[in-house]
Amino acid sequence: MMCYKDRTYCQFWKECKFGNGCHRALTKEVEELAPQCGLQISRFVSKPDCFKEKGKVYEKR
16 A cells, blocks of 8 residues: 555654654644645554653663
């Protein structure tokens, strides 16, 4: 299946520490532009591995 920009988008980006700068963020703009191109949006069903909850402290490895 072809999807918009051949990318899977994240609907959890607002909860993510890196969400505002993420190229996978499912923003209003993406939701508006995809149908104009006649393409569907591929979305993550659950939070992706790159997800980091806002406000939580993570250990460096």
